[in-house]
Amino acid sequence: MELTPAFSGLVCTDCGSNFTVDVDQRCPDCEGVLEPTYEYDSVTPADLFDGGTTTGQWRFDALLPFGRDSAVTAAEGETPLVAADRLVDELGVGEVYIKDEGRNPTGTVYDRGMSLAVTALSDHDDPDSLEPLALASTGNSGQSAAAYVGRLGLRSYAFVPSRSAFSNKAMINVHGGQMRVVGGRYADAASAVDDQLATDYYSLQEFTTPYRHEGAKTVAFELYADLDELPDVVFIPTSTGELVAGIAKGFEELTEIGATEETPTIVAVQPTSCGPIAAAFDRGLDEPEPWAHPDTIIGELEVTDPAGGAEAVDALRRLDGAAVTVDDSDSLESATAIAQHEVIEMGAAGGAAAAGAWNWQEADQFSGDETVVLLNTESAVKTPDVLRSHLMGQGV
Template identity: 30%
Template sequence: MAHQDCINCKTTYGIDEVVYFCKKCGDILEIKFDPNELAENAKAIEWKTIPLSVWRYRPFMPIHESTRLVTLGEGGTGLHRSERLGAELGIQNLYIKNEGENPTGSFKDRGMTVGVTKAVELGARHVICASTGNTSASLAAYAARAGIRCTVLIPSGKIAYGKLSQAMIHGAKVLQVRGNFDEALEFVFKLSEKHRDIYLLNSINPFRVEGQKSLGYEICDQLNYEAPDRIIIPVGNAGNISAVWKGLTEFYQLGLIKKLPKMTGIQAQGSAPIAQAIQTDSDQIIPVQNPETIATAIRIGAPVSWKKAINAIRESHGTAEIVTDDEILDAQKTLARIEGIFVEPASASSIAGLKKLIKKGVVANDEKVVCITTGHGLKDPDTAIKQSDEPIEVDADIGAIEAALGLKKAILAR
C-alpha cells in the first residue's frame, strides 16, 4: 500500500492524511509504494492498452480504485523528432516533448488532475495555490471541473496575462500579493495550516508530483521503452525535474526500461539557486531574494523542492546550466521558426541550455536527448510580439502587395 514518506527523517504518514510537511523534522514528503504491489500492477496488461495519457498509468497512482477522476484529457503530448533543429545545434537525435499540448497549455495539468482528484477524494471543497501563472491556470480549470472553490495568490509585478486570464475565466478568486512568489507561497502555507478546509495544491503537495511523474513514463513509452541518454528540463520551483526522475526510476525498478537518463536542469540567470548549488558542488542552495527573468514561469528564488531536484540531478549523473534572458528569447524564436513549435520563454530555456551545453562539450553529438518544453507560447504573447516583426500595412492593391513582398511584376501573356 502507498504511503507518504519524509525525504529526510523517513517518518511515514498515511495516504489519506492531510499533511504538507513532516511533523517531526519539517521537511517535505514524497509518495512511496510497496515494491511488490507496484510490480504486480505493472504485470497487468490492461494499462498498456489504454491510450497515452496520465490515467493510462492509474495502477501507479496513489488514488483509490473507486474514486471518480477529475480529468480534462491531460497527457499524451507529442514527442517530436526535431531533425532540423538538431542539425542547427549539431546533435543527431533530438526530441521535443511539448507539454504545451495539455488542456490548459502546460505540464501543470498532469499534477493537477491527480492533485484535485485526491482533494475531492479527501472531501475538500476549497483548493489554493501560489503561482507565477501556469499553476493558477491549471488549478482553476480542474477546480471548475470538480465543482469546488479555488483561490490563487500571485506575486506583484509583471504577470503573463495569457495565464492569468485562464485563472480568471475559470472562476478562481485571484489575489495579487504585494511581494514576490516566495512570499505568496508562504501565505498559502499559513492559510492551509490555519484553515483545515482549504487544501494546498502547490508542488509541495506530493500527489501533484505523482501526476507529473507520468511525463517520465510517457517519454519511455513513446521511445518504445528505451530511455533517452539525457532529459533537459526548465527548473523553477523544482517539482517537475524530481517528478520526472521519480517516474523514470519506478519504470527502471520495474524492469520496463534498461537504463536511466541524465537529468539536466536549466535555470535563468537571476533566478538560479539550484544550478548554482550544482555548479559549486554544494549541498545547500542560497535563495535569491529578488529573482528576475523574462521567463516568469521559472522566476522563483527559493524553490521548495530544491532537495529533490538536486538529488535527481546527482543520482542521475546529470548537471545544471544557467542561461540568460537573451539566450532564452533566441531559443524561443529558433524553435518556433525551425520546428514550428511555439513555447513560452521558460520552456525555451531547455533549448537554450542544450545549445550552451553542446558548445561546452558536456552534451555529445550522438546522445539521444529529450528537451521538455513546459508551456505554450500563447501563455505570454506579449513577449513573442515584442521580438517579432510588426505587420506591414499595405493598400488593397496587388502591386502594393507585390512590392511589400519584393516580388517582380510578372509580364502578362497576351
C-alpha cells in the first residue's frame, strides 16, 4: 500500500525502538505496543480537512499511515453528528450531539480501525502466508474483522464468548469468517486464540496490530470538521481502551498541526460491574488490574483485562479527562429513551455514554454552557433483545 508523506513509521511505546510497516504486530524487542508516528510540522489543517470527494474516514489520510487510494474501505466513518435538543434541557448544557457510529458498514465504531488494519495487509508479497488472521472479540470487532478480511479473500477466525450477541455470531459467518464460540466470557475467548490455533497466525487484536486504535482517532477529526470547533466534553463507552486512546490521540494531533489550541474533556464510561480502566484511573494506577468478577448484561463492555488499559489511562491523564461508572439499568434506560425520543437506535453499549452524561448532571459536573458529545459505539440492531428485555422488566 501507499504510505503517506507525513507518516514516519512505528515506534514502540515501551522501549522507543523505531520500525517500518514491515513490523506490524507487537514490538519484536520487548512486546510493547507500536504506535504510528508522523511529521506534524509537514501537515497543515488544510491538508487534513480538504479531503476532496473521498467519502468516509479516508478523507483524513494526511494523518493516516496509508493513502486513500490503497484503502480497503467500505466508506466507514463520516457518521452523522445528530443534535439531541431535548437532552440540552435535561442535562442543563449548551448543546448535545450524538455521534452515531451505529451507521458504519457493520454497525460499529470498530470498522474504522479494522479498515486500517486490513489495508496494512493489502499488497502483501505473499498474502496466503498471513493466514489465518485471528482475534478474540466480544462480538462487534469480530464481525467487522470478518467483513474486512473478506475483502482480501483471506481466512479469518473470530473467537467470541458464548454470551456474544446472536447478530454478531450470525454476521461473522455471513461475511465469510470462521468462528469459534468459546464457553464463558471474553477472557476465555481471548485465551482460546493461542490455545486452539495450533499454528502461527496474524493477529487483528487491538494493540497487537498498531492500526485499530489509529482508526478510532478519525472520530476526533470528524467532530472538529462537523462543529467547526471542538466539543467540550465527549462521553465514550469504554471496554478495551482503544477508543479512548485513539480519539485522544486525534484531539492531540489537532493541536500538533495548529488546528486547535486545547483538547476536550474525554470521559471514559464503564459499567459499575466491570470498570477496570475507571478503577485504575481513580486509584492513580498506571495500568488496570484485571476485574475479578464481571457481571454486566452489556457484553460489549465486559472486558476484564483491557489490552489498551494502560494506554487509555495514560490518555485520560494527558487530556485531563475523567472516568465514571454507570449501572446497566441506567445504560439501557438511556438507550431506550433516546430511541423513543431522538430517533437514533443506540446500542446497549452506546447507552453507557448517555448514562455517563446523566451521571455528570446528577453530580453537578456541568457548568451549563458546554457542547457535549455522546458516542454511540454500535447500532441497536446488535442487541434489540437486551434493550427490549429491559423494557419488559419495567412492565412495558
